[in-house]
Amino acid sequence: MNQYPRPPVRESWTASISADLFLRVLNITLLHPFVAWIIPLCFRAEHQEFNTKPMIISIAWASFVTMLAIANRFSHKIAYGMHREVNLSDEVIVITGGASGLGLLIAEVYGMRGATVAVLDVAELENTDVRGVTYYKCDVRDKAEIARVAGEIERDLGPPTILINNAAEVVGKKLLDMDMEEVEKSLTTNLLGYFYTIKTFLPGMIRSEDGATIVNVSSVIGHLGAAQLADYAAAKAGVTALHKSLAAELQEHPGIKMILVTPGQLSTPLFSGVKTPNSFFAPVVEPIEVAREIIKAIDLGISDHIGTPLYARWVDWYNVLPVGLQKIARRLSGIDKGMTTFVGRRGTELSEKNGHPM
Template sequence: MEPRESKLRPIPAQFPKSFTKPDEPWHHYLTLDLIVYVLSYTLFHPWTCWILVLCLRAQYTPYGNIEMRIAMAWAMLMSGIGIFGIFSDRFAYGRPREVDLSEEVIVITGGVEGLGGLLADTYGMRHANVAVLDTKKVSDEESEERGVLFYQCDVGDAEQVERVAREIVEDLGPPTILINNAGIVRPKSILDTTASDVEQVFRTNTLSHFHTLRTFLPHMLESRRGTIVTISSVLGHLGAAHLSSYAASKAALHALHHSLRAELAQHPHGADIKTILVSPGQMSTKMFEGVKTPSNFLAPVIAPTDVAKEILRLVERGESGEVVMPLYARWISVFGVLPAGVQKVVRRLSGVDTAIQRAGLVKEKMVAAEKSG
């Protein structure tokens, strides 16, 4: 008897690019973020701290002994900090909403590649209703393979967003989760940046958020549930040489996010519409490929998977919040209150203003003119 042919469609497999790169030395993977992560589940975790107290009691350590007092005081301190954090988040963001992916309609801008593509593929594999808006055209075969509907659309154009929104409502239903991820960068000095460059960056990075919010937010308010994810950047707090338009467009998103939260708090149907602000440091995507941080220990390049994991966690828990990583990015707002001289030293040591130029991503007319003169 001849074997029957398999009806399963073969899917080509390709190893991630990391497999083609040479192995780094062991200390390359040792970062401040990793150390803090381990400590957060050991020395700084209330459960672990109380286990230590129980272990001391199991050895019949008297309560009056100095080691028992220190262990109990530390456990109570960690418990107090943990409880305060829970109440602080509940007071700031309210109760989480119920999220059932089978009933959600997810819209992702700029979701063909990079972080947006990773989020789209993850939801597609879980059979969620996903609509991706991107200027890149995707074939029907690839769309079916990824389990995602792709709509060719320039999100910087309000009319195109409104047109595609009507198609999404007809194909999938009213959107309930909006992930504003689309972004571009034009690495040039301010004097070399044209009006067209600035307009294009702001249209894609900033104005697109206004277009999608005006278009999709009414559906969420009508159904009284939703989640809005705003993808910004740590450069929105810092600024950087040769990235003026990009940094300015991302800084605007921080203000937009806080304004959105304030308006939703005043709207009678806005209680169950959650907001998430994402401000990552440098990610290992094509946008800043070749840019190196001054210290892999203090400022590691983060993988898009790590950022995506945190976004997915908050979205699926139905919570509001912020995704800020790596560790230094959480304290970047403190940078602005430092003395001006200290700020200058920190910027020079960090190399934030020279990283783009060292990576060879800047197209400078001024430098060429000076050399020729």
């Protein structure tokens, strides 16, 4: 056994280039209304007349981009309604699976910003120095345990106003290689746990005069499915369906905001060892990117659907393709081979103990 850890593998500078990078650049340049209008202003500064070809094209483009931005804003308001006022000093945030990864990032940010945060997890906090965060040992698969912890949170911190369902479990085996205990544990953690927490905390949220926010972290795999992820994909598809159905039921409570998150592969220990088949079209997503979008939506007091990277926002169109093209797309993407190198959180912990960090 080698007692010295291996140096980190250096990736090529091209590894950071992706379709999402190009889109981000476009969104702050040619596709941004303010920037688009600067172009005809520059032409005008050169004393070009309004009837010249460059001026006509640039004004038409700026007008088109502006109308798209306005239409997108109206579409969002029609779909999700008005925002609610969010005052972090009055908010009590509950995060399941918040001891590490994405959940811990969100907890740390809100804790540093002065919000009251309760983290529910079976594992201990990876960062015990984070301020403003109270840890409660809780297994989201246990209804009685959730009820007990909910009472403690209300007694210690106050009634929760923001619930972030983030707890997750990945088995990473073929269906025939899993025993039923693993299947039940996965489905309970990834799906039923969301039902349990919502049923527990939602009544108090509805009673809140200032409204509340529920964030459900699903996955793009819930739309696509993938080999060795039958349990996980089924649960995440259920989370997406639960979110949409609950949002329909809560229309009579406009103060309750609903945020659905469907990310691609995250660079967290949960999916350690999984190799993305195409880093350009399907790059691995850093948790900080998803956390930033979730925090932005919560702070704005809006309902939203957050999908990242780019393909995660357009994945619904996959089901529109003819079945033959769907098959070809799966083969080209390599989605059904990504889990062949999976080691997961436990594999990462064992590797680190043996002096071989992943």
